[in-house]
Amino acid sequence: MPPDPFVVADVMTTKVVAVLPGAVGSAHDPPDRPGRAEVRSEVVGHLFPLSAGQIHVRVDAGVVTLSGEVRDRARIPLAARLARAVEGVVDVRCALTAPDQE
Known part of the structure; x- marks a missing residue:
């Protein structure tokens, strides 16, 4: 018989998450939502390996915000x-910029 879940409430975002004892996760990043590390590895690492340190990834309630400067505008x-395309992402706000290329 599985253990009884307990409830964790995040007072900053008013999210309530059921957590099984021993489960890994937090109220900020429930298992069905993408994590910053997933987006960084699946998107930033592949497309912008040279600019990865200048790109900021934020994930809040499934909404991903990408910001920073990249070398290739295309x-x-x-x-x-x-x-x-990352599982659990519900929207993307892209604020990436690139220098003007002549």
């Missing part, structure tokens, strides 16, 4: 599409 729309 990859910005692809980054937004790939981020949307």
Whole structure:
């Protein structure tokens, strides 16, 4: 018989999450939501290996925000599409910029 879940409430976001004892996770990043590390590895690491340190990834309630400066402007729309493809992402806000290329 599985253990009884207990409830954790995040007073900052008013989220309530049922957690099984011994389960890994938090009220900020429930198991059905993408984590910052997932988006960073699946999107940023593949598309922008040289600029990865300048790209910021934020995930809040399934909404991913990408910000920072990248070298290749043509990859910005692809980054937004790939981020949307990560399981659990519900929306993407892309604020990536690139220097003007002549």
